[in-house]
Structure formats: structure tokens, C-alpha cells
Amino acid sequence: MKSYNGYLLDLDGTIYRGTEAIEGAKEFLSHLKDQHIPYLFLTNNSSASPQQVAIRLQKMGIDASPDEVYTSSMATAQYMSEHEAGCTVYMIGEEGLRQELVQHGFVLTEESPQYVVVGIDRTFTYEKLAIAATAVRKGAKLIATNPDPAIPTEKGLQPGNGSLIAAVSVAAATKPIVIGKPEPIIVRYALERLxxxxxxTLVVGDNLHTDIEAGANSGLDSLLVLTGYSTREDAEDHAVQPTYITEDLTAWRRRISRGV
Structure with missing residues (x-):
């Protein structure tokens, strides 16, 4: 089996589920550190800052720092800075996205914004939809932090940012620029950081549509872990096949330790 010099690791369904670390995740991360193999937590979750993600992992007993986290909010702000730094933005989203946009010098406004950026927003309203759609119809560029239609929670799958961006896109009759997985934009930035x-580099995740397709779209091998969204049966029917499939990270750690 091929060895890898770096790992891009999904979080939800891969490292943790809800507020609990998935069995074997801590041991797998310890193995990578022991072998001096760098890794980066690569998440489509735009709601939390790297600091908040690191604290969440620490509460689960996982040694993590903000420098090991790269979010779709970070990638969105980086992308926009490269294309039109300091422009005006109407944002649908939560604190993680707001923090990144403000830190990168963007001006948040509802009045004639140059960009409309949509991230997960659990206070999404018709008014926000109307403001966003109107701005896009008047010429604002539409950006989605990520396309996930649903997100795993303790209550099961709940609407994700893909559901919100679909509403804005339909209302504005405009397709968005998507930053997060499975698009190669976020992967390119993550590789630069890693x-x-x-x-x-190996992409590891539980979702065929985001993690595994992100690998394929970016020229990376991929590992599907069967601890979250997608099943082995899903993989059999999926157009994009993962390079490897494993039951969990414990099984993968044993496999790479044996080199088979």
C-alpha cells in the first residue's frame, strides 16, 4: 500500500459524531504524530472558528490546536481576498464566517453589496433570503461556503448549507461559486497550509459527495471511513470511487502499521 506524507481529515462523521469522539480517532491521530506525519482538519462547517473547533476537539480528549484546523469560512475569505479584497458583503451565516470576513477586511452590509456569501445559518429567514436574492439580481456575486445538503446532528440529519444556498440560487436565478468540498478551491488552500x-496526501472522510469527490477533483487519493454519512453500498453505486474503504480509523491505523 502507498504511504502518505500528509492527511486532510474531515471532522463530522470521521473524527467525531455529535459531542463524542469516534472510537479509534484519538489513537489514529496519536499514531500520525508519533510518525511525524502532518495533518489538517479540513471541514466544510462554516459556523465555527478554528479556535472553537480546537476547543471542541479538546473537550473530547483530542489534542488539537487552531493551527490544525482549516474551515470553509477560512477558504471563502482567502478566495475573496485574492479576487476582490475589501469589498462589501451581505453575509448569511454564523460567527465563524463573520469572523473570517471581518478579519480579512470585508465590509458587511445589506445595502448594495458586491458579494453575497452564504454559509450555514440556523436563524435563516425569509427576510434574509429576500435581501440576498435582491442583491444578486442587482449584480452581486453569489458565493457558497459549501454545498452540503444535510449535516449530521444528535437529532439525525438536519438541513445543511446546501439547502440554504439552493433557496438563494433559485430566488436569484444564479448559480453560486462554491468554495468547500468537493470543490478543489478549499483543497488547494489546505495543501498550501499543510x-x-x-x-x-490522503483525503479522509465519511461522505462520498464531499470528501471523496474533493480528492478526485484535486488529484488526491481518498479514504472512505464507514462511521458517518456514506455506506459501503453507497460507494458501490457512486460514480467517483474512493481509493480505499475502511470500517473505521482503528482498522486503518492497523493497516498502515502493517503496510498492507
């Missing part, structure tokens, strides 16, 4: 080459 410092490894695509050919030597």
Missing part, C-alpha cells in the same frame, strides 16, 4: 504535495 505543505505537502497532492500526490503524497
Amino acid at each position: 505543505g505537502t504535495e497532492a500526490a503524497q
Whole structure:
């Protein structure tokens, strides 16, 4: 089996589920650190800051720092900074997205914004939809932090940002620029931060539509873990096949330790 110099690790359904670490996740991360293999937590979740994500992991007993976290909010702000720094933005989203946009110098407004950025927003309203759609119809560029139609919670799958961006997109008759997985934009930025080459980096995740397709779209091998969204049966029918499939990270750690 091929060895890898770096890992891009999904969080929900891969490292944790709800407020609990998935069995074997801590041991797998410890193995990577012991082997001096760098990794980055790569998440489509735009609601939390890297600091908040790291604290959440620490509460689960996982050693994590903000520098090991890269979110779709971070990638969105980086992308926009490269294309139109300091412009005006109407934001649908939560604190993680707001923090990144403000830190990168964007001006948040409801009046004639140049961009409309949509991230997960659990206080989404018709009024927010109307403001966003009107702005886009008047010429604002539409950006989605990520396309996830649903997100795993303690209550089961709940509407994700893909559901919100679909509403705005339909209302504005405009397709968005998507930043997060499965698009290669976020993966490119994550590789720059991780410092490894695509050919030597493995994407690990539980979702065929985001994690595994992100690998395929970016020239990276991928590992599907069966601890979250997608099943082995889903993989059999999916157009994009993962490079590897494993029951969980414990099984994968044992496999790479054996080198088979």
C-alpha cells in the first residue's frame, strides 16, 4: 500500500459524531504524530472558528490546536481576498464566517453589496433570503461556503448549507461559486497550509459527495471511513470511487502499521 506524507481529515462523521469522539480517532491521530506525519482538519462547517473547533476537539480528549484546523469560512475569505479584497458583503451565516470576513477586511452590509456569501445559518429567514436574492439580481456575486445538503446532528440529519444556498440560487436565478468540498478551491488552500504535495496526501472522510469527490477533483487519493454519512453500498453505486474503504480509523491505523 502507498504511504502518505500528509492527511486532510474531515471532522463530522470521521473524527467525531455529535459531542463524542469516534472510537479509534484519538489513537489514529496519536499514531500520525508519533510518525511525524502532518495533518489538517479540513471541514466544510462554516459556523465555527478554528479556535472553537480546537476547543471542541479538546473537550473530547483530542489534542488539537487552531493551527490544525482549516474551515470553509477560512477558504471563502482567502478566495475573496485574492479576487476582490475589501469589498462589501451581505453575509448569511454564523460567527465563524463573520469572523473570517471581518478579519480579512470585508465590509458587511445589506445595502448594495458586491458579494453575497452564504454559509450555514440556523436563524435563516425569509427576510434574509429576500435581501440576498435582491442583491444578486442587482449584480452581486453569489458565493457558497459549501454545498452540503444535510449535516449530521444528535437529532439525525438536519438541513445543511446546501439547502440554504439552493433557496438563494433559485430566488436569484444564479448559480453560486462554491468554495468547500468537493470543490478543489478549499483543497488547494489546505495543501498550501499543510505543505505537502497532492500526490503524497490522503483525503479522509465519511461522505462520498464531499470528501471523496474533493480528492478526485484535486488529484488526491481518498479514504472512505464507514462511521458517518456514506455506506459501503453507497460507494458501490457512486460514480467517483474512493481509493480505499475502511470500517473505521482503528482498522486503518492497523493497516498502515502493517503496510498492507
